[in-house]
Amino acid sequence: MIFYSCSIVKKVPDNKQLLTKNAVVTNDTVVKNERIESLISQKPNGKLLGFPLRLGLYNIAKDNPDSLYYAWLNRKPNRRENLAKIISNKQVDRLSQSFLVSGLSRFLKKTGEAPVVIDPIKINTTKNKLQGYYNNQGYFDTKVTSKIDSVGLKKAKVTYLVSTGEASFIDSISRRIETPELDSLFLKNQKRSLIKIGDQFNDEKFDAERTRITNYFRNNGVYDFQVNHVRYDVITNEKNKNIDIVYDIENRKIKRGDTLVKTPFKIYKISQVNIFTNSALKKLRSKISDSVSYNNYNIYSIGKLNYKPKAITDAIFIEKGRYFSDKDKTLTSRSLSNLKVFNFPNIEYVVDTTSGNENNLIANIYLIPLKKKNLNASIDFNHSNIQDFGITGNLSLTFRNLFRRAETLEISTRGNIGSSRDLPNPNGTFFNLSEYGADVKLTFPRIFLPFKTTAIIKKDMLPTTQMSFGLTNQRNIGLDKENFTSIINYNWLPKDDTTIRFDLLNIQFVRNLNIxxxxxxxxxxxxxxxxxxxxxxxxxxxxxxxxxxxxxxxxxxxxxxxxxxxxxxxxxxxxxxxxxxxxxxxxRLIENNLIVSSAFTYNKNTKKGFLDNTFYAIKTKIETAGNFASLIAKQVKEPESDNGNQTIFGIEYAQYVKGEVDLIKHWDLGKKNILAFRTFGGIAIPYGNANSIPFSRSYFAGGSNDNRGWQAYSLGPGSSGGINDFNEANLKIAASVEYRFNIVGKINGGLFADAGNIWNIFDNVEDESYTFNGIKSLKDIALGTGIGLRYDFDFFVFRIDFGYKTYNPAKEESERWFRDINFSRTVLNFGINYPF
Structure with missing residues (x-):
């Protein structure tokens, strides 16, 4: 209390006051929102848990510490001489810049924060901002005053008093558009206007309407139109505060000689589309040696054309005979980039002077190919709970435009050798465990099927097809496995924030080599x-x-x-x-697994950018396995397994249906405070040839991205207590909420609560402590709570979470709540980036 009340104003000058609080009172109502607070030019010192920590650090620092050092040094006649006998005269002077003398104070000042002293100039700046803000909301008679109230020794708060007066509403809307063609276009789209009669005046709506009109015109042929061409005349009626709005769109002004001349806007059509496949420089056009015309596109190349014309034209949305459109240009840029065989394209439009029609444009698309072959290599040194020391190497080779239709082939290999003292090592070999694998992925920039899908999946959805094959082999790791995968999937984007993936065929074969x-x-x-x-x-x-x-x-x-x-x-x-x-x-775990599945995944994310903290994301997936394998098994008619199940190549195949939903929602509370919520539900039901779910397709609970009160795989199933090494089941329910806040600088904190569990249902597990038995089993939902620290490196976030078992369903019902909340039972979780 003494530190807070006295030292807080230690470095506030006399006759000055420390700013402790700002308040905005609008029409006798206190206003608290981030938009209003952002208008205040001077903010109080930052606080941590209600205390201005950085101000306290700044106050501890000494002013002019080197001068204080020399004053101390010269206070006694023989002090310098005595000290010089020990460390030399030069070192005596260098002590003035040492960490203990000056460095600590410099560090405290740099880390701390100087006291925010009330500044009348910044108060006036804030008043002007507030007045401008309310004027833009339609309160044209707004008056803003301020007052400073003392709240203690050298401390005060500033209150801004806003009187808005009456709001102004739109009484009529008219237009004055000089170009007749633009006037006709405007009338066609007038119903979509964001400005309506009867609405309160709002300057932000007028800005949004400018953007809407500009986009509409530029997507309908008006190539020269810019947002500053849209102006408004606002006529205010002083008697009733109503206003009349006039759209004012003049003809464009162009410079001819030394004078500006007004000329009507033109609506342009595309007369030619020229594609230059290996140059972005106009001066190299003279070197063009190969060309072809295909579907009204002119394709040029320096040297032999290395692309099938259809591969390029399918990615272009600018078409001959259509009106100029910014939307077509943007789609073309995205689609060409999505081919992954070119750098970002350069698209230009020039007026066609050869066609005799002044309203024609030529579209020139300049492409620079990426390298046809690209080799990447990397090496990592690592340590884990499996190996004391390991070396991992990766080598990948990419072939672009493989079949001259913008296909991409990626071949990658990986290998790991490691050492573990926990493994049997009779020969004394240092590297006594290993893992190696290879993957092949072929990508087509279209839906690769024997029939057309363009009626359902249009080319502006940027469809792709991927075929991938992989093989992994492990030695002295777990049960030693050979894992073979083969996947054919299709991806497309029906909207900018929506992705759909369809796995036509996903084959996984796992063989255990060391049971x-x-x-x-x-x-x-x-x-x-x-x-x-x-x-x-x-x-x-x-x-x-x-x-x-x-x-x-x-x-x-x-x-x-x-x-x-x-x-x-x-x-x-x-x-x-x-x-x-x-x-x-x-x-179950030593059995070889054969999974032949198909899946459909829908993913929607409304996040607009990296700084958008108010959004939601939803992911749903439905997967089925075993149906295709069942058809094959009936044809080959191999002997049944010891369990009486059908086999393919002597292996039982999995058969199940699986569905899951994952929902994430974020709310931006302002001042770097964010509330994040996540809920997940998933179930996998075995049937036909199986009475359980393969381990790789089952659910687990706990860990740094799940319930942080438990380690990964240690929670559940149900109330069983996680007695196995790796606990898993086929039903999962989970929900998490997290409050994120800034502590200081790039250091952030978080308070979280994670609830959920896993259960067995509709499989071969009968123990009631493991199984889901209706609503009564919801009492088995575990609750983990805790606090986290995060450091923001801009491109990623390093996270430490301290979790506690707040409600543990594995214990007797009378001992489930709060019995594990103490420091000795902290569950420490490390993570990169936020869990949701």
């Missing part, structure tokens, strides 16, 4: 099984003679003995169910 390593990977399952074996196992062959614990092979035999009744355990007991559950989970 004997299962209990080394899933330690929790092994430990539970080993504890039960100490009670029930009587076969010493299953044990390691040195430790007395189950061997990996013995653990498998012990499970089989229990299930087959060779070891007498009550099959209704919890111990029996636990052993059976471990066995079933092991059998």
């Amino acid at each position: 004997d390593n299962y209990f080394n990977v899933y330690n929790s399952s092994y430990n539970r099984l080993n504890d039960l074996a100490q009670v029930y196992n009587s076969n010493t062959a299953y044990l390691d003679p040195t430790t007395g614990n189950l061997t990996n092979t013995g653990a498998v035999f012990f499970i089989e003995d229990v299930i087959n009744g060779n070891i007498p355990i009550n099959n209704q007991s919890n111990d029996y169910n636990s052993i059976r559950s471990i066995g079933e989970r092991r059998k």
